[in-house]
Amino acid sequence: MDKTSFSSNEGKPIRCKAAICRKAGEALVIEDIHVDPPQAYEVRIKILCTSLCHTDLTFWKLDFGPISRFPRILGHEAVGVVESIGENVEGFKQGDVVLPVFHPYCEECKDCKSSKTNWCDRYAEDFISNTRRYGMASRFKDSSGEVIHHFLFVSSFSEYTVVDIAHLVKISPEIPVDKAALLSCGVSTGIGAAWKVANVEEGSTVAVFGLGAVGLAVAEGARLRGAAKIIGIDTNPDKFELGKKFGFTDFINPTLCGEKKISEVVKEMTEGGVDYSFECVGLASLLNEAFISTRMGTGKTVMLGMEKHAAPISLGSFDLLRGRNICGSLFGGLKSKLDIPILVDHYLKKELNLDSFITHELTFKEINKAFALLEEGKSLRCILWMDK
Amino acid sequence: MEKTSMFSIHEGKPIRCKAAVSRKPGEALVIEEIHVDPPQAYEVRIKIICTSLCHTDVSFSKIDSGPLARFPRILGHEAVGVIESIGEHVNGFQQGDIVLPVFHPHCEECRDCKSSKSNWCARFADDFLSNTRRYGMTSRFKDSFGEDIYHFLFVSSFSEYTVVDIAHLVKISPDIPVDKAALLSCGVSTGIGAAWKVANVEKGSTVAVFGLGAVGLAVGEGARLRGAGKIIGVDLNPEKFELGKKFGFTSFINPTLCGEKKISEVIKEMTGGGVDYSFECVGLPSLLTEAFSSTRTGSGKTVVLGIDKHLTPVSLGSFDLLRGRHVCGSLFGGLKPKLDIPILVDHYLKKELNLDSFITHELKFEEINKAFDLLVQGKSLRCILWMNK
Numbered sequence: 001m002d003k004t005s006f007s008s009n010e011g012k013p014i015r016c017k018a019a020i021c022r023k024a025g026e027a028l029v030i031e032d033i034h035v036d037p038p039q040a041y042e043v044r045i046k047i048l049c050t051s052l053c054h055t056d057l058t059f060w061k062l063d064f065g066p067i068s069r070f071p072r073i074l075g076h077e078a079v080g081v082v083e084s085i086g087e088n089v090e091g092f093k094q095g096d097v098v099l100p101v102f103h104p105y106c107e108e109c110k111d112c113k114s115s116k117t118n119w120c121d122r123y124a125e126d127f128i129s130n131t132r133r134y135g136m137a138s139r140f141k142d143s144s145g146e147v148i149h150h151f152l153f154v155s156s157f158s159e160y161t162v163v164d165i166a167h168l169v170k171i172s173p174e175i176p177v178d179k180a181a182l183l184s185c186g187v188s189t190g191i192g193a194a195w196k197v198a199n200v201e202e203g204s205t206v207a208v209f210g211l212g213a214v215g216l217a218v219a220e221g222a223r224l225r226g227a228a229k230i231i232g233i234d235t236n237p238d239k240f241e242l243g244k245k246f247g248f249t250d251f252i253n254p255t256l257c258g259e260k261k262i263s264e265v266v267k268e269m270t271e272g273g274v275d276y277s278f279e280c281v282g283l284a285s286l287l288n289e290a291f292i293s294t295r296m297g298t299g300k301t302v303m304l305g306m307e308k309h310a311a312p313i314s315l316g317s318f319d320l321l322r323g324r325n326i327c328g329s330l331f332g333g334l335k336s337k338l339d340i341p342i343l344v345d346h347y348l349k350k351e352l353n354l355d356s357f358i359t360h361e362l363t364f365k366e367i368n369k370a371f372a373l374l375e376e377g378k379s380l381r382c383i384l385w386m387d388k
Numbered sequence: 389m390e391k392t393s394m395f396s397i398h399e400g401k402p403i404r405c406k407a408a409v410s411r412k413p414g415e416a417l418v419i420e421e422i423h424v425d426p427p428q429a430y431e432v433r434i435k436i437i438c439t440s441l442c443h444t445d446v447s448f449s450k451i452d453s454g455p456l457a458r459f460p461r462i463l464g465h466e467a468v469g470v471i472e473s474i475g476e477h478v479n480g481f482q483q484g485d486i487v488l489p490v491f492h493p494h495c496e497e498c499r500d501c502k503s504s505k506s507n508w509c510a511r512f513a514d515d516f517l518s519n520t521r522r523y524g525m526t527s528r529f530k531d532s533f534g535e536d537i538y539h540f541l542f543v544s545s546f547s548e549y550t551v552v553d554i555a556h557l558v559k560i561s562p563d564i565p566v567d568k569a570a571l572l573s574c575g576v577s578t579g580i581g582a583a584w585k586v587a588n589v590e591k592g593s594t595v596a597v598f599g600l601g602a603v604g605l606a607v608g609e610g611a612r613l614r615g616a617g618k619i620i621g622v623d624l625n626p627e628k629f630e631l632g633k634k635f636g637f638t639s640f641i642n643p644t645l646c647g648e649k650k651i652s653e654v655i656k657e658m659t660g661g662g663v664d665y666s667f668e669c670v671g672l673p674s675l676l677t678e679a680f681s682s683t684r685t686g687s688g689k690t691v692v693l694g695i696d697k698h699l700t701p702v703s704l705g706s707f708d709l710l711r712g713r714h715v716c717g718s719l720f721g722g723l724k725p726k727l728d729i730p731i732l733v734d735h736y737l738k739k740e741l742n743l744d745s746f747i748t749h750e751l752k753f754e755e756i757n758k759a760f761d762l763l764v765q766g767k768s769l770r771c772i773l774w775m776n777k
Contacts, residue, residue: 114687117686119712296513298500298505303710306706306707313704317700317701317702317717318699320692324716324717327709330712
């Protein structure tokens with residue numbers, strides 16, 4: 001990476017390309033934009049590659065409510081290299097390979113200092129502002145000088161972006177960057193859910209509802225912990241073959257269950273229910289099935305999917321009273337700056353399978369094709385390479 | 389207890405004694421003469437010394453429809469007794485032992501009993517509708533007409549004698565005053581267990597308890613002994629507040645005085661964002677939602693101990709859950725009766741655990757309907773009913 005090209009832009013706006021979402025559900029438009037220099041506690045990053053996650057799809061289509069904003073630069077799963085840093089930025093310098101992460105870790109608040117949770121009290125409540133510390137200020141302007149909204153504090157569908165240091169993780173330059181990008185969202189969420197939130201132990205039984213990247217990553221995490229049985233549930237049978245690579249031992253296709261509920265099938269397969277179940281889709285009704293699929297007295301259910309309609313979760317009171325546990329988790333309970341480097345390390349030691357998550361590779365300009373592939377259920381993770 | 393020939397007189401034969409029978413939903417119990425059959429294999433016949441009343445008894449005395457409604461029935465499940473005779477294959481119990489009958493089973497053989505992760509008992513706990521654990525719907529009670537009387541929660545302590553399966557029996561030290569011991573067979577153990585085992589309250593944490601009955605006050609006692617920093621009690625009855633101070637409560641909220649504010653909002657204000665642990669000890673789904681929202685985002689844990697008779701589903705905000713809260717339910721405070729109750733007895737004998745303050749009334753067995761009234765009117769906490777000596 002040529003350092004002179006970096007220092008020439010330091011302190012000045014950069015003109016580059018970005019894929020802008022101007023209208024809900026319409027194709028993104030590749031346009032020239034301006035990216036302002038980083039302010040205090042911020043870093044400007046040159047994106048190397050980025051991948052698409054269902055959350056990008058959800059927000060791309062959202063056309064009403066306070067979190068619907070246009071024009072906006074989506075994308076939140078990516079890897080980049082630091083181009084320049086703002087004031088008061090320690091621990092990052094030009095040329096560092098970094099992962100921007102939607103989930104904050106300020107390292108200073110009561111929750112960041114506690115080992116019990118990955119909640120960040122200073123920031124996590126507010127995911128609507130453009131820039132973390134500066135509220136609705138944006139670092140992006142289009143060619144008409146109009147402000148473009150950020151997304152989840154990352155906005156990686158752009159050659160350059162500006163990220164708050166609470167959302168940035170420095171990683172080893174040894175890991176292939178496309179594998180590293182996966183760890184900035186979905187795959188880390190799944191592995192974290194299995195390791196940190198559920199704490200799956202050797203010999204336990206697991207059921208995963210929804211075999212997208214998050215669900216498959218849960219299985220990978222459970223496999224590495226020595227789970228004895230890992231059941232995958234999905235309406236798309238194409239996921240089953242892929243699932244075997246991640247440790248799934250059994251599969252259930254709900255459309256083929258007839259009159260039986262999924263939970264009944266799971267209970268039959270496991271003599272009373274699984275030790276752990278994970279909901280990785282985002283449907284209140286499915287979460288209920290996941291909940292009653294677990295064993296009475298000890299079962300634990302982890303909610304990872306964001307309910308599409310913000311519908312409340314409804315649980316049977318007796319099912320709960322008899323000893324089941326349920327919890328939710330963002331980013332798999334991981335504290336980004338501490339835990340992502342650990343996952344990078346596992347990959348470098350060939351203990352963690354990241355390669356199988358990547359099913360497609362395209363250039364950044366083909367981004368709308370990547371959206372189509374994901375929507376049609378034909379891809380798992382599609383890497384979009386920025387021009388070098 | 390003198391091991392006179394009085395016990396062996398009845399061995400192997402039915403005993404004729406008095407019991408308070410629930411014959412019609414919502415009506416006063418009737419003291420009648422009944423017959424109690426001898427214990428079969430794996431069973432023990434017990435002479436009840438004293439028994440107390442718990443809200444669950446009141447609820448079941450009123451159920452008039454559905455599979456849980458059974459008449460005539462002998463209620464009562466919080467008690468202490470002495471063993472009169474034992475059936476075949478009974479190890480670890482003998483005539484004269486002081487025992488607590490417990491509604492929650494502990495068979496010690498199934499996969500869950502052997503696991504330290506829960507107090508579920510897979511062999512038995514699913515089936516709480518049968519009369520006698522191993523023998524399905526057979527009953528050991530007959531009224532004076534020879535008609536079967538239903539058991540209740542495998543204990544049926546509103547009777548001078550009862551028959552209990554050994555999976556529901558705990559031998560305890562004779563050193564503890566029996567009326568204090570009786571409290572440990574249900575409500576108080578549930579509350580302490582919830583604080584110690586289920587939530588695992590640590591020093592300095594903040595706690596909110598919804599419902600200050602015996603279970604809720606016991607949660608407070610358990611949290612106090614763990615060194616909780618703040619223990620907030622929520623109840624509509626302000627008289628519970630004075631009593632609550634004895635159990636470690638540091639603050640109180642009366643929902644009727646909160647005005648427009650939700651209970652959870654008040655709690656969040658009092659604690660800078662929410663409590664570490666909340667406990668629902670009433671059995672109202674709307675209250676559970678409040679208990680859930682009262683906990684700290686990202687790490688808060690809610691323990692459900694109460695249940696409503698309509699089995700209304702519980703509703704939780706999906707985003708509140710997604711951001712990291714935990715919810716779990718628990719029967720008998722997560723305790724394994726035969727292992728954990730003796731530990732609580734020990735704490736009491738070492739003067740570390742306050743049981744005395746739970747007992748607000750003492751009556752004779754014949755006055756049992758008065759005890760029901762006192763509880764329903766919210767005037768008593770635990771009323772001990774002494775059997776005739």
